Amino acid sequence: MSEVAELFAREFPVWHMVVRGTLVYWFLLLVFRFVLRRDIGSMGVADLLFVVLVADASSNAMQGEYKSLDDGFVLLATLVAWNFALDWLSFHFEPVARFLEPRPEVLIRNGRLNRRALRREMITTDELRGKLREQGVADFSEVRVARLESDGTLSVFKKEKSEQASDHHQPPETSKPPAQ
Incomplete structure (x- = not known):
């Protein structure tokens, strides 16, 4: 005992x-x-x-x-x-x-990579492409917004078909930040 x-x-x-x-x-x-x-x-x-x-x-x-x-x-x-x-x-x-909890981080907006956010989160474009493919996205241009959520998951909002079609008819935007 x-x-x-x-x-x-x-x-x-x-x-x-x-x-x-x-x-x-x-x-x-x-x-x-x-x-x-x-x-x-x-x-x-x-x-x-x-x-x-x-x-x-x-x-x-x-x-x-x-x-x-x-x-x-x-x-x-x-x-x-x-x-x-x-x-x-x-x-x-x-x-x-x-x-x-960290705030969600926008990685892609309107098909354009946020390279600063990718560097800050130490995510390569290959890693991002792989995660997009898992969600049925073949190219960055199909993405309206992709966010890295606080839990590490990737939320992807695709562009509408009409948005994707209009993007192909417009000249590409420059990567300058918008004027304030």
């Missing part, structure tokens, strides 16, 4: 586990929000490996080599509480939502 009691005996004070969990949670939240790029709705092998390694490293950082289930429950409860609190706050307060 003492072995079962040892399983639930706390090795660290509750506040210790809450502080560890809080610090690691906020560190990872900031890293994922501001440092890592959003990919176009996919996760590659390197991305998956990174997530696994982050999980293992953060687990070791939070655990402090404890062996008690109680300590693990306190740590998990801390992480769940932060996750719930941030979801609740983003739902009720727009500034929190804007801080936690």
